Structures are given as C-alpha cells and as structure tokens.
Amino acid sequence: MNRLLTPFLLALLLAPAARAGETLTIYSGRNERLVAPLYKAFTEKTGIQVKVRYGETPQIAATLLEEGAKSPADVFVAQDAGALGAVARAGLLQPLPKELLEKVDARFRSPEGTWVGLSGRARVVAYNTKKVKPEALPTSIQGFTDPAWKGRIGWAPTNGSFQAFVTALRLMKGDEAAKQWLVGVKANGPRTYKNNAAIIEALARGEIDVGFVNHYYLYAAKKDKGEGLPVANHFLAPGDAGTLVNVAGMGVLKSSKQPEAARKLVAFLLEQQAQQHFAKETFEYPLVAGVEAASALPALSKVGSPELDLSKLEDLKGTLKLLQEAGVL
Amino acid sequence: MSRRASRPLLAAGLAVAGLALLPAAYLVVRATGASREAWELLFRPRTLGLLGSTLGLALAVTVCATVLSLPLAWLTTRTDLPGRRIWTALLCLPLALPTFVSGYVLLAAFGTGGALEEPLARLGLPVPPVYGFPGALLSLTLSTYPYLFLALRAGLLSQDPALLECARSLGLTPVRAFWRVTVPLLRPAFASGALLVGLYVLSDFGAVALVQYDAFSRIIYMQYEGAYDRAYAALLGLALVAVTVVVLVLEARVRGRASYHRSAKGTSRAVAPVRLGRWSVPALALCGAVVALGVGLPVGILVYWAARGVASGEAGVWGPAVNSVLASGLAAVLSVVAALPLAVLGARYPGRLPTLLERSAYVGYALPPIVLALSLVFFGINAAPFLYGTLAMLLLAYLVRFLPQAVGTVRAALLQLSPRLGEAAATLGHAPASVLRRVTAPLMAPGLLAGAALVFLTAMKELPATLLLAPIGFDTLATRVWGATAEGQFAQAAPSALLLMAVSALGVGLLLSQEERARSSQVTG
DSSP states (O other): HHHHHHHHHHHHOOOOOOOOEEEEEEEEEEEEEHHHHHHHHHHHHHHEEEEEOOHHHHHHHHHHHHHHHGGSSSSEEEESSSHHHHHHHEEEEEEEOOOOHHTTTGGGOTTTSOOEEEEEEEEEEEETTTTGGGGGSSGGGGGGGGGGGTTTEEETTTTTHHHHHHHHHHHHHHHHHHHHHHHHHHHHEEESSEEEEEEEEHHHHOSSEEOOOOOHHHHHHHHOOOTSSSSSEEETTOOGGGGGGEEEEEETTTTTTTHHHHHHHHHTTTSHHHHHHHHIIOOOOOOOOOOOOOOTTTOOHOOOOOOOGGGGGGOOHHHHHHHHHHTTO | OOOOOOHOOOHHHHHHHHHHHHHHHHHHHTTTTHHHHHHHHHHHHHHHHHHHHHHHHHHHHHHHHHHHHHHHHHHHHBBBBBHHHHHHHHHGGGGSOOOOHHHHHHHHSSTTTTHHHHHHHTTTTTOOOHHHHHHHHHHHHHHHHHHHHHHHHHHHTSOOOHHHHHHHHHTEEEEHHIIIIIIITTTHHHHHHHHHHHHHHHOOOOOHHHHHHOOOOHHHHHIIOOOOOOOHHHHHHHHHHHHHHHHHHHHHHHHSSOOOOSSOOOOOOOOBBBBGGGHHHHHHHHHHHIIIIIIHHHHHHHHHHHHHHHOOOOOOOOOHHHHHHHHHHHHHHHHHHHHHHHHHHHHHHHHHHHHHHHHHTTTTTTTOOHHHHHHHHHHHHHOOOTTTTTTHHHHHHHHHHHHHHHHHHHHHHTTOOHHHHHHHHHHHHOOOHIIIIIIIHHHHHHHHHHHHHHHHHHHHHOOHHHHHSSTTTTTOHHHHHHHHTTTTOOOHHHHHHHHHHHHHHHHHHHHHHHHHHHHHHHHHO
16 A cells, blocks of 8 residues: 555645646735635636735745745735835845836835835724714824823734834834824823734724724724624824825735736736725725725825825834834834 | 664654754844844843743743643543543643634633623623733633643553552552652653643744733744844844743753653553542533633634624635645644654653754744744745645644654653563564564553644644645635634634634544553553
8 A cells, every 4th residue: 555655645745736827926915805806807817827825914025035036926915015115125026117107106106116006005093983972083193192092092013004104103203203102102001902903803892992003994894793883983184194094015026937927917906897896895995096995985085194105114123113112012 | 771872763863853953043044144233132121021021921821731731631531530532632622723713712702892791790700801911821821731631641641550559559548649659750741741831832922912911922023024124033033942942951850860660561551440429520510611711612702703794605614624634634643753763862862962852852842933934934945945835845844843742742651661661572573663663652652642632733723834835725724714814804714713623623532532542452452
C-alpha cells in the first residue's frame, strides 16, 4: 500500500496550483465577502483566471515586504492607503498608466502613481441613539476632550483607521496639538476596543455613548443584526480632521510577470459596475465620477474631508511614538 | 544513566531543533536593522511594565488552570465518573475555539448589555468580570486549561499503579497516597502542560485585546501592523524569546532531574477505578460547570447568532471542513513523529546538547503567531521556493508552531517508562526501530495520543499561518470563521464556527478512543 500511497501523498503536498492560461495572483487585504463577486465578474468579462490570497491588510503588506522581489503576487488590494504606502516605499509597486490614475480625484491616489484608490471610507462619530441626542454632539473632534464626555467614549487606538486619523490630525495641527487631543480624550477615560466593529457592538449594547469609527461599519452591523440597532453616524463639520476620508485601493507589484493582465484588473475595478458594487454592498464611497453613493450617506463632496496628501498617512512611526508618549499605547 | 545518544538520534534531533529555531533566527536577521531609537524604546519603563503585567497574567492563568485541571484529569482517569469519555472530549473542546471568537462570546454574554447580564442580575447572581485583569484571567483560563488537562490525564494514565498500591499497603490513606505518590509523579506532565499554558498567554493577542487588557504581544502587533517597522518588532520579539529562555530554565529547576519510573521489571496497567459513590454529584457538577462555561456558552451564543442573523446560503462548508481535518490531522501525526527524537533526547540522555535540543522546541512558542508565520514566509521564499505555496509549507508552519505541544506530552510519557524495558527488548535481538515500534511506542500510547490530540485541536483553529502560507484557495473552517467575523458579521460566522467545534469534538473523541484501546491492550497483553 505504501508504494501507492507515497507518490499520491507527495503529489498532494507539493501540488502547485497551476492552471492553464492566464492566471492573476491577487493578494487581497479586503474581505472575501465584499470583493469575491468582483473578482469573479472580472474573470467572466476578460477570461483571465484569478487566484486570491485573502488576509488582513497589514499582514498581507508585511508578507509582501518579506517576499520582496520574489513575490508570487501580481496585485495588492488593500484596505487602507497606509499599507499601500508602505509597500510602495519598499519599491515593490510599479507605476500605473495615467489614464487609470486620472479616473480618481488626485486626493485619492498616490502622487507617484504607484497606487490608486478604489473606494472611500470616512471617519465619523457613531453614537447610541437612545442615550445621545444628535444636537448634543460636537461639530469638531476637539469637542470630545470636554469632561462632559467622561466615561462615555469608545476608541480603538491600536486600529489602523484610528491611527490614520491621528496622523491626519498631526499633519493638520502639528504634533503638540495632536498630543493634547489624545491626552484630553484619555482624561475622559475612554474604553479601548480592538477595532471598529467591536465599537459598534459596544454602542449597540449601550456600553458606551459615542465611538470613533469608519462610516460603513454601522451598515454592516445593521445588515447583521437588523435595522433596529440603536446606533447612528454623526459627520463632523467639513474640514475637521474627524471627517478624514481614507481609501481602499490597489497597486501592481513590480514582480508581476503579467503586468498587462494586472492593469486590466485595476481598470475593471474602476469601472461603473465595480464602483456601484462598493456603493451598494459595502456602503463605501465610490471614487469614480458619476457613480452615486448609497442613499443613506451624505454626498462625498459634502463630507468635506480635509485637504491632505493621503500618501503622507504612511508616516505611522511618528504617530505610534506620539500615541506612546501620550500614554495611549 | 551516563549513556550517550546515538548519532542518528542526534542528527534527527538537530534537524528538528533547527526547524524549531527558524523563527528566532529570523528575528535575529530582522533585528540587525534596528535603529538606536528602537533599542531605546525597547528599554523604556512602559515596555518593561507591560512585560511584567503579561508575566503576572501568565502565572495567574497557569495557577488557575492547574487548580481546574488536576481534579478534572483525576476524575476522568481514575474514578467511575459516569460518562468519562464524553466529559473528556468536551473538556478538551475549548482548545478548538479561536480566541477571537471566545473573546466575543464572553463579551456578548457577560459584557454591559450582554445576553446574560440581566438574567443573572435578576436571579441575584454575580456577573463574571469581563474586562481588564479578571476578564483576561477568566477567558484565558477557560481557553488554555485543556493543555494541562490533557497532559495530566496522559500522566495519570501512564503512571504505574503498583506504586500507589504499595503506598496504600504501607498504610497511607487514599487521600494521603494521592498527595504523596500520585501528585509528585505527575511533575513532568504538569511541567509540560504548565509551560504550554504560560507561554501561550505570553503569545496571545486576540483574547487580551478584546477584554481590554494591556499585554506585551500588543505592542509587537502594532509595530508589524501599523508601522511596518520590522526591526523594532523583531527586537520586541527577541525580548519574548529571552523571557521564554528564562522560563525554560526556571521550569527545569522546578522539574528537577529525577526519574519517574520504577527500576524493577513491570509495566503500567489500569488502576481499579475509585468508586465515587455520593461524591459523583459534586464531581459531575464540577465537570458540568466547566463544560457549561467553556463549551456550552460559546455554542449557545453561536446558535443564538445563527438563529438571529439573516440566514444567507453559506456556500459549501464541507470543502473547508475536509481541508481542516486533512491539514490538522497531518500536522498532528507529523508533530508527534518529529517530537520523538527531541523527547527521547530530553528524557533519556543527560548532558548539555540533548537538553538544549529538546528545549529549543519551545523557544518560538511565546512569539505571537504572526511573527512565526512571517518568519516562515521569509524562510520559504528564500530557502525553499519549491515548497512555497504548497500544503507542505503549511504543514511545516504547523510543525514549527505546535512542536512544543507534542514534545512536552511525549517527554512526560517517556519519563514514566523505564528504559530497561527497551534495553531488555534490545538484548533479545530487536533493532532500535523495532524496539520503538513494539515496546516503547505502545507503552507511551497515552502520551503520544494526548500530544496528537493537542496538536490536532490547536491546528484546527490556527489562523495567521493558514492565511499566509496555505495554498491559495485552501479554505479551512477557521479562515471561514475569520472571514465572516472580520467585518463583524457574526451571524454568518456561526455555522462555520459550530461545525469547527463539532469536527474537533469528533477528532478528539476518535483519538481518545484509541487511548482507551491502547490501555486495554496493555492490561491483557
């Protein structure tokens, strides 16, 4: 039996996932449930097969950094600009064609042209509608240093999207002001959560009154638990750091052996169909002109994200240091 | 015992130890790029404070898990407790529950506004604390006690009953005989289990983050995930390696160098079970309470989530289930086989090199799993590109990660087995391999199976290595659960999580039924 079994086992263990024809390898830091239908539609349209490695964006980015020039990946689809920036800074991404980049507002792509935003995600203050009246909410993120919010705030300082917001605050107001905001909120004894989804959960349970999150987690939670969830989003005044719009985006790896097919995927995800998918299924903001956001959302132009070069959000080292100095981490 | 290990044995030991040290070697490579600032950050008071509070937690969890496991292991191996086998399988199950699920479950049950908060309050019962130190202690004790439970069980099963009978015949009461004979003989088993519990706590991130307890592993995650500062993260990782080495030295002191087998002929056979009589009721209550908290509660909450959620047609969970069983099963066999040379060296050969080789298995165990996964990405792509992206690569990762679980239990089993038995077989003309197969392995069966069960259960829930190193498209139940919870869709995660627990229960049940068979064949043969 062994003589039959051994080659079989060897074949099983070492089988490369080879497939005939063109096959793109996607490293996707975006959740399978959200994007798998898009990758499938791409194959249907172009005949190009895809293999997808799903994971958390930071871990996928760290993997790409370890793999370096030998990476089997063709494209990197990321949940935030910071991860794309880190991979680009290591020199692993190749420039994208201008006509693709220009489909998206200059604010939402890499100035060097190495990555492009696919969808927008705004920072908001989510609140428990049973415990907080919307008119009692501040118009600026600064308002949450007020002692009136003692014991009522939830935040996720280890989370990437929170850190991107702090980085924006630093870029806009300087390190000292950013530190003061952190110290001020910390004085209100905020509860610390692992991520945005946990904050929404805690808001729904009534454990906290307000929480700093991205706008679409609320809709995901409502989809999961029903519309009756006593939580709502509050957008701060336009131009406030608390309304930062970060992006999910993608880049093509320099190590890709089929850059042409990879660019076809970028083009596909910037088309109407894919952009509408983001609006409808993930409640994110489409970034290509002429595609409407979900009806429950204020228009992207009205959100008034601060004017910032998103690629500068890569400077997380300084932010981590600040968070450590403020005693938050 | 001044024998020297044979060359093939040493070579096998060296090869396995080399694999086990890969993560530490990777950290050294990465740390060479660290800036002076990074070194300064490493030694700031906050870093050291976090390390201290994490060590405190590890110690507290180990103590609590021991207090829980010792009576449970004794009840399920030495008494006529009704339904022993079912209790055993159930008591192991918390190991298969990913911490990112068990943490959520605890919060959903006992957190503010949680499902059980109000009912408990109405009954006038206290709500267990879920945040900070008490919460971390509770959730980690519940998810790690099976390490000790399985190790102590294997220890009890392979103990020679003649010793206990001897003690009784010399006039010790059953209780005193238990404390003076049974418990001291469990030292190797206890050490192997306690080491796994303590080091696991150091590496854990999921549970402590959810219950809002500041732990050392968190700052390592931050560096990888937020700042992509691999050099600083590597320094922090090396700090954990240093702590592990200190723990290993301390553990060796505690364990001592004693041997735990009889010198004369004879082998272990089943002990006549203690009749519990009216003590069955509190014994069943204890088992019931632990199972209710560790298994019943998660299953209940998962069922509740599944029922409440919008039932969306979950596409094929059977494929991932088959993948999970295949990978975890192979990992279990592989780990026990690879653990053998290390365990034999550690248990049978005094001396610096054999001891070092055996201990090296543990060096990477306190590292957060993501560090280990990245080290194997680095190793795979640079040194073994033909393996990269294959199932073999994933199994290698599982092997490196779970080796200590197998080494500990196998070693403990070996220590209770007289080497004279093997030597006798050798003088009767058996080759070493034949001695192993026909004498040593059958006698060690409880230890081997406990090791396999541990690896199987923990591999079923493994995540970072599975996500980064499995062949693309190789979905497991754990990646399915993660995929759903990552976006907060608990209702959709519930069916996969329930299936994960069910399949794990079946797997462990199967392994433990082998254990029973091995025992009965010892008695008759």
